[in-house]
Amino acid sequence: MNKKKVCVVGMGVMGTGIVQVCVQAGYDTSVVTKDDGSLERGLGIIRKDISRLAKKGRITQEDADKILDAVSGNGTSNLKEGAKDADIVIEAVYEDMDVKREVFKELDRICPEHTIFGSNTSTFPITTLGAVTKRPDKVIGMHFMNPVPLMPGVEVIKSLLTSEETVKAAQEFLKSLGKETVVVNDYPGFVTSRMMCLILNEAVKMLERGLATVEDIDKILKLSFNWPQGPFQLLDLIGIDIVVAVLNTIYNETGWERFKPAVRMTQMVEAGWTGRKVGKGFYDYP
Ligand SMILES: NC(=O)c1ccc[n+]([C@@H]2O[C@H](COP(=O)([O-])OP(=O)(O)OC[C@H]3O[C@@H](n4cnc5c(N)ncnc54)[C@H](O)[C@@H]3O)[C@@H](O)[C@H]2O)c1
Known part of the structure; x- marks a missing residue:
């Protein structure tokens, strides 16, 4: 011990x-x-x-x-x-x-x-x-x-x-x-959260714009960049509430518009669909 x-x-x-x-x-x-x-x-x-x-x-x-x-x-x-x-x-x-x-x-x-x-x-x-x-x-x-x-x-x-x-x-x-x-x-989002949440937010904005489905955005990014999981799988793993909280902090502290959370995510948090931990996020986990 x-x-x-x-x-x-x-x-x-x-x-x-x-x-x-x-x-x-x-x-x-x-x-x-x-x-x-x-x-x-x-x-x-x-x-x-x-x-x-x-x-x-x-x-x-x-x-x-x-x-x-x-x-x-x-x-x-x-x-x-x-x-x-x-x-x-x-x-x-x-x-x-x-x-x-x-x-x-x-x-x-x-x-x-x-x-x-x-x-x-x-x-x-x-x-x-x-x-x-x-x-x-x-x-x-x-x-x-x-x-x-x-x-x-x-x-x-x-x-x-x-x-x-x-x-x-x-x-x-x-x-x-x-x-x-x-x-x-010490700076809001440090290195890792700042980089990762920017990418995740962008993926949700693409979804809102109708560029592709959740599954297809995950698929093309995994195939193209050899990522082990796509942004929506990662959002569900991290917890959508956590990602929204991070984006809000960076946005409020810096005013950088690109960190304003995508509306779809804030609505999902309000609905309680925060990802794997509750069984529902961008995917379902029965
Ligand atoms: N989820 C991720 O991928 C991730 C990655 C890195 C860092 N973080 C950070 O780690 C922290 C925890 O995130 P999480 O995803 O584990 O959250 P979570 O919601 O899964 O768990 C939070 C835990 O805190 C407990 N809790 C709340 N208030 C408490 C109190 N006053 N006293 C004792 N326990 C209390 C809750 O019971 C719960 O067990 C957050 O600051 C988050 O930003 C999360």
Whole structure:
């Protein structure tokens, strides 16, 4: 068992993957999530993935059992209980600045002075999140990619206030999870979300203009660029609500018209069709 204690806040699409890689790397990992069924859902996904890895012989059954033991029973909806003795907290709650601000304020009250706070936000300024705490030098962006266990890269975001010591500690921690890092400066959407959401928004605008169907846009882009999945498949995987939130933040912060979310997407969010996680997005997932 790795000596450091990690707490992951939020057990949705991303939190679930982050918990899995932390436990697999041997960290004593606690999970704090809302009392909305997300803990059980997340644990179910981890159990399935770990069993699959064991069946394929990528890990031994003994290791698989250890990992499953380590995740079960470490979940709570009480932030104090889950985070009070953590060395590193990774926040992966909704992409909603008010929710994140409250979580960071409370974490600052609860956690020891040395605790580093990483945010998995796709776009919000890390400087703003750091500024609600009394330890802005220890707040940093740790932007994991989806699906977390499979994607090798993590974008590390250094705010105006993040110390070099924290950057180094975050990079070492992420390396211990088997991830490669690139450090970028704090600007809405960073590098990855800014590039990806621009492409995804453009695909939806093409659909609105009647250029081609969802299936055909995905097909031609996959065939032409050797992409593993098309933009609509990716939109459903990421969550349409997340993509709209990212686009809105970049648009509101910069005024760049090209980041204004396509109407079809905002309507889908209002209708609750946010992608794979709810069984309906641009495709259906019965
Ligand atoms: N989905 C992606 O592909 C992706 C990729 C990179 C980064 N992100 C970012 O990761 C974060 C999480 O995204 P997601 O897709 O996992 O969202 P999600 O909606 O799937 O999950 C959010 C989770 O946060 C929990 N939560 C909400 N408020 C909480 C609170 N106050 N305390 C504890 N738990 C709380 C919910 O119960 C849920 O489990 C967002 O900031 C998002 O922008 C998402």
